[in-house]
Amino acid sequence: MNAVAVTGLGVVSPHGDDPQAMFAALLRSESALRPVFPELPKPAAAALAAFDESRWFTKLQLPGVDRVSQLAVAAADLALRDAGATGDVDPQRIGVFAGCGMGGAAALEAAYRSGGRVPPLTIPAFMPNAPAAQVAMRHGVQGLVLTYSVACASSAAAIAEAAKAVQRGDVDLAIAGGSEALIVPGVLLAWQAMQTLAGFKPGEEATAIRPFASDRSGFALGEGAAFLILESAQRARRRGARTYGLLSGWGLSCDATHLTKPDAAGQARALRAALRQADLQPRDVGYCNAHGTATRIGDVVEHDALAEVWGDGLDGLRVSSTKALHGHLLGAGGALEAVITLLALQQRQLPPNAHTDTIDPACQLNLVRDDATSAPGLEAAISNSFAFGGTNAVLLFSRG
Amino acid sequence: MPTDTTHMSSLKELQELVHEKFGIEASVLDAHASMREKGFDSLALVEFLFVIEDRFGISMSDEDSNIDTLAQLSAVVDRLIAAKAA
Numbered sequence: 001m002n003a004v005a006v007t008g009l010g011v012v013s014p015h016g017d018d019p020q021a022m023f024a025a026l027l028r029s030e031s032a033l034r035p036v037f038p039e040l041p042k043p044a045a046a047a048l049a050a051f052d053e054s055r056w057f058t059k060l061q062l063p064g065v066d067r068v069s070q071l072a073v074a075a076a077d078l079a080l081r082d083a084g085a086t087g088d089v090d091p092q093r094i095g096v097f098a099g100c101g102m103g104g105a106a107a108l109e110a111a112y113r114s115g116g117r118v119p120p121l122t123i124p125a126f127m128p129n130a131p132a133a134q135v136a137m138r139h140g141v142q143g144l145v146l147t148y149s150v151a152c153a154s155s156a157a158a159i160a161e162a163a164k165a166v167q168r169g170d171v172d173l174a175i176a177g178g179s180e181a182l183i184v185p186g187v188l189l190a191w192q193a194m195q196t197l198a199g200f201k202p203g204e205e206a207t208a209i210r211p212f213a214s215d216r217s218g219f220a221l222g223e224g225a226a227f228l229i230l231e232s233a234q235r236a237r238r239r240g241a242r243t244y245g246l247l248s249g250w251g252l253s254c255d256a257t258h259l260t261k262p263d264a265a266g267q268a269r270a271l272r273a274a275l276r277q278a279d280l281q282p283r284d285v286g287y288c289n290a291h292g293t294a295t296r297i298g299d300v301v302e303h304d305a306l307a308e309v310w311g312d313g314l315d316g317l318r319v320s321s322t323k324a325l326h327g328h329l330l331g332a333g334g335a336l337e338a339v340i341t342l343l344a345l346q347q348r349q350l351p352p353n354a355h356t357d358t359i360d361p362a363c364q365l366n367l368v369r370d371d372a373t374s375a376p377g378l379e380a381a382i383s384n385s386f387a388f389g390g391t392n393a394v395l396l397f398s399r400g
Numbered sequence: 401m402p403t404d405t406t407h408m409s410s411l412k413e414l415q416e417l418v419h420e421k422f423g424i425e426a427s428v429l430d431a432h433a434s435m436r437e438k439g440f441d442s443l444a445l446v447e448f449l450f451v452i453e454d455r456f457g458i459s460m461s462d463e464d465s466n467i468d469t470l471a472q473l474s475a476v477v478d479r480l481i482a483a484k485a486a
Contacts, residue, residue, distance in 0.1 A: 058422075058423065058439075059423040059424075060440065061444075063444045063446070117454070119450060120446045120449075121443055121447055
């Protein structure tokens with residue numbers, strides 16, 4: 001089978017828009033979580049992405065372009081620039097594979113709050129496939145331009161589908177990732193009502209997310225976008241492209257058991273599928289960027305799935321959930337965490353599992369500590385994304 | 401070319417709105433230049449009409465969608481303002 005190479009990375013993240021600087025901040029355990037919306041009845045925290053839209057848009061280009069699309073255009077553009085001269089690609093043989101959970105949340109919120117004077121471009125701004133369409137228009141992409149809305153697995157699924165398209169030869173170049181921008185009061189209230197967000201005392205927002213810890217209480221929302229440039233390893237070699245790593249395997253599965261309660265057996269199926277495709281054994285994989293939402297049930301189920309597949313070798317798998325630091329980017333989470341996983345592989349450094357002092361015995365994993373981030377022998381790593389709706393996506397990267 | 405003062409004042413205000421909303425100086429967008437040729441696509445125009453409605457308290461929903469210059473737009477706005485006042 002044709003190997004799929006990652007030749008470009010672009011992010012607009014709560015830790016900035018330079019992937020290497022973002023990764024360095026994660027290695028230092030810098031939390032991007034801050035208090036937001038003090039007017040809400042319950043305290044709220046989120047990880048916002050600093051973003052200057054004027055770098056990518058004139059004011060004349062902005063009507064009908066929600067923040068979720070602005071972030072996508074910026075991150076995809078940065079990824080393409082990072083990939084360097086991509087050669088003369090037929091526009092019909094380029095694809096955009098974009099994950100997005102909700103679409104233009106700010107546009108909808110503005111419509112609700114308009115008092116009946118609903119802005120006329122609410123629909124094109126809100127529609128969840130707008131980010132993919134905006135990226136396509138920006139770069140004249142005429143091939144497959146598709147949106148994957150699979151909650152927290154959206155962009156991981158998009159990347160997996162993009163890799164398939166590259167491998168099949170449907171496209172020569174894939175711009176794959178996702179974006180999410182839903183930090184608006186209405187959406188935050190809805191997530192609070194869902195009882196999945198972490199509780200915290202005022203002033204303790206930064207350390208509120210404690211994945212796999214005994215005292216964990218959920219996640220916080222984050223916003224941002226991340227895109228990868230995928231092409232066949234053969235093509236990347238031919239054009240002398242720098243390669244971050246290979247996307248050697250991916251596994252997609254569905255629990256088909258419960259809308260919001262995860263299932264270890266379903267997750268294990270996705271993990272096994274990714275390993276099988278990469279033709280690797282569990283012991284070959286040295287790092288797992290966990291889904292790790294720090295919910296009471298989610299972390300235990302993820303532990304159980306990893307334990308089921310890794311068995312006695314579980315301790316050889318080092319694990320961290322970087323959501324403790326950048327929040328849960330939902331539809332963009334899989335892509336952002338894929339970038340982090342690739343940089344971990346490239347630098348053989350692992351971002352720590354922050355804020356967890358006491359590991360819950362029910363999710364006993366070899367968590368990356370902040371004083372031991374080096375991973376000298378690392379050859380392969382996985383990134384997990386497990387969605388509401390039961391869809392599980394696992395991406396397996398290896399050093400090429 | 402119409403010269404009544406109502407028209408002139410609405411044109412100036414529209415030019416200010418274009419500057420405020422889209423960052424385009426009045427000197428760049430001549431009152432008789434095609435807005436489409438200056439980069440206004442149909443979505444930007446729709447958004448602009450919405451802003452104009454808010455600013456002047458008028459409804460442009462039944463107006464000709466082929467308006468392409470600020471002068472034409474200003475004439476329509478003037479007429480609607482006059483109709484409202486009547």
